[in-house]
Amino acid sequence: MSKISYSIKKKEGALIKDPVSLVKSYPKMHVTADCAIFGFDENELKVLLIRSDLAIYQDLWSLLGDNIADDEDLDAAAYRILRERTGMNDVYLEQVKVFSKPDRHPGGRVLTVAYCTLLNTRHHELMIHDNEIHWHKFSSIEELAFDHKEILDSCYQWLQKRIQEHPLGFNLLPEKFSLRELQNLYEAILGIRMDRRNFRKKFASMKLLIDTGELEDDVPHRPGKLYKFNFEKYEKQKNSWTGIDF
């Protein structure tokens, strides 16, 4: 039984009137948020990494992370990290999992909350000025500092699962995109090939795509129509949403 277990409080018998001194008697630990920042570019899933500044992880890369400030909500901390590093505010971001192995950080016990972040690299690339930060192909990332490879793999699995339940993929694409780009994205993330006609039918039946009336203009072949994702309509119906299924 832990030395600081709940049962100690109960032995006092009477109700506790001073929660502040109670909480002060509890142990504290370091807490960070780490963001697995995914982008999609040249038909490949990319991850934004920073060069580790710890000597023992020399030449290794790590996820972007930071401490949680004393009065800061975790989601706010994750948004702050994104804002500081990419300059962007309107980024899709979701909490994935806490990583808590006592020895996961060489500097002592640090608990970290993993966030999965999806953004469009084109939209964001110009705002990154730190040349220690780069986009890496997800498929060629082999080793990272700390337990960040494990965290990244968890976030990728989370993404694979989540993208089949909700249309998150649009956060990785430009505002206007062709159906081919959309299909390439799904194929890259899920690691499977799909039938083009069936893929189009599936998205057509969701009725969440808006035909912009525009065409691609930078392809060396017949250009496809450009669509926008109907975020508003999706927001309205997502409570009764049951999944996409590929």
Place this chain on the structure above:
Amino acid sequence: MSKISYSIKKKEGALIKDPVSLVKSYPKMHVTADCAIFGFDENELKVLLIRSDLAIYQDLWSLLGDNIADDEDLDAAAYRILRERTGMNDVYLEQVKVFSKPDRHPGGRVLTVAYCTLLNTRHHELMIHDNEIHWHKFSSIEELAFDHKEILDSCYQWLQKRIQEHPLGFNLLPEKFSLRELQNLYEAILGIRMDRRNFRKKFASMKLLIDTGELEDDVPHRPGKLYKFNFEKYEKQKNSWTGIDF
């Protein structure tokens, strides 16, 4: 930008040789684990709650929780809480989400990691000796101490979703159970009625039920067959598992 942001470290230029003093400079906070402990009894979903010992939450109940010890993994902490309160070791338990609002605890900032726990009440009821702890009907829980109602609701939503992807429900049932009990469980958790024949077909097609050859012996009508869940077979195939779908 946060006062304790990552970028401060980078200004030093050279690589950091002493991660321990680096980490010591970070802020610390209190961290707990709270368990939403679900049971199933009399065709109802139940939750194990403890009477709050804080005066400001007098007459309110709360989830079972405790601090994380300095050298303790989060999952280990959740198991410890379960072991201390129910006496059980072999309980199904999964991390759900971190709750981090700065003002969620009246005694100061306490970050908590929510765990969803499933157990069979019959198997465990005798081992609970603390009379401040009771099973409550999930459907009649209206207010809890702290933000525990919000946490419980998140865990319930997690359970509803998860039980449609993986056969977790068996953790809430006795070792041997009838198909009617199994269906009652799913109907209670999902809040829907199902066709008995289709429900049976679905589970039959999974081939994860073992016919014990025994019959119910405490029902005032024709007894049903008793089955066991084939945990071993499920463990082997769960990596390639794609879902149940009700």
Place this chain on the structure above:
DNA sequence: TTCGTATCGTGTAAACTATACACCTTTGTA
């Protein structure tokens, strides 16, 4: 012992959904 009640156990037809598959069109480039 018999009857009423509650549940058990089972199969099939219809509706729906997912899959496999091919051809002509459009654009750009050589």
Place this chain on the structure above:
DNA sequence: TACAAAGGTGTATAGTTTACACGATACGAA
């Protein structure tokens, strides 16, 4: 002008899900 590359579309088949009904069995009460 013809070749290369992808766009855009429809249909038939297989597979899955749903809706639905009846005889059998056990218990309890009269």
